[in-house]
Amino acid sequence: MLLWFHGNGGNISYELDGLxxxxxxxxxxxxxxxxxxxxxxxxxxxxxxxxxxxxAYEYAVNGLGVPPxxxxxxxxxxxxxxxxxxxxxxxxxxIILDGAFTSVGEMANYHYRWLxxxxxxxxxxDTAGKLAQIAMPKLIIHGExxxxxxxxxxxxxxxxAPPPKEFYPIPGAGHEDTMQVGGxxxxxxxxxxxxxxxxxxxxx
Numbered sequence: 001m002l003l004w005f006h007g008n009g010g011n012i013s014y015e016l017d018g019l020x021x022x023x024x025x026x027x028x029x030x031x032x033x034x035x036x037x038x039x040x041x042x043x044x045x046x047x048x049x050x051x052x053x054x055x056a057y058e059y060a061v062n063g064l065g066v067p068p069x070x071x072x073x074x075x076x077x078x079x080x081x082x083x084x085x086x087x088x089x090x091x092x093x094x095i096i097l098d099g100a101f102t103s104v105g106e107m108a109n110y111h112y113r114w115l116x117x118x119x120x121x122x123x124x125x126d127t128a129g130k131l132a133q134i135a136m137p138k139l140i141i142h143g144e145x146x147x148x149x150x151x152x153x154x155x156x157x158x159x160x161a162p163p164p165k166e167f168y169p170i171p172g173a174g175h176e177d178t179m180q181v182g183g184x185x186x187x188x189x190x191x192x193x194x195x196x197x198x199x200x201x202x203x204x
Contacts, residue, residue, distance in 0.1 A: 001030060001060065001070060002029040003056060003057060003060055003092075004019070004032075005082045007176075011037045015031060017179070021186070027194065030056070032052070032056045034048070050086070054086060072094045072194055073087055074096045075097050079100075080099070080157075083096075084100075084130040093197050094193070094197035095137075097131075097138070097157065099146060099149050099154070100127050100149065103128060128156060134161070134162070136197075141168045142168075142178075143170050143181065144169050147175065151169070168189050170186070
């Protein structure tokens with residue numbers, strides 16, 4: 001099962017096409033909205049979305065009865081940072097990041113170079129730093145034409161991650177259309193990665 005973490009610019013409804021694609025590929029998914037997203041109440045914060053992710057994991061394992069060795073953390077964009085944080089806390093079969101950034105600080109430096117002091121955010125949503133500490137199998141997916149999170153960030157995430165790891169660049173894909181552009185090959189790559197991923201008892 002994919003435990004699905006969506007990006008900052010959407011909610012559950014934005015992922016319906018992707019959920020259907022994964023379902024057709026034979027992969028079940030469990031998705032939720034962070035606090036302040038969709039119809040979830042509250043105000044979003046870094047600590048808050050991390051707590052929401054942990055609660056969703058606990059529900060999948062204890063409420064739905066999904067063993068950790070069959071649970072794959074699947075994060076898109078901001079959700080990649082959320083998945084990486086959770087992977088440091090709990091066991092899972094593998095982690096997949098699609099269009100994830102290295103850190104909020106580096107994103108600010110990339111988009112707003114002209115603003116002074118953007119680097120002060122460098123240690124928030126530190127996906128790269130956390131990924132470097134994760135032992136479970138990792139698949140990094142990134143669109144080569146991504147104008148929101150540059151392709152180089154996907155490359156750097158892959159470089160920072162210890163093995164076992166795979167990198168899946170998608171020519172012609174931007175930030176939000178990797179599944180559509182990748183098509184059946186995207187679904188095949190994800191399914192095969194999940195099948196190959198070997199359970200690591202000490203996944204963190």
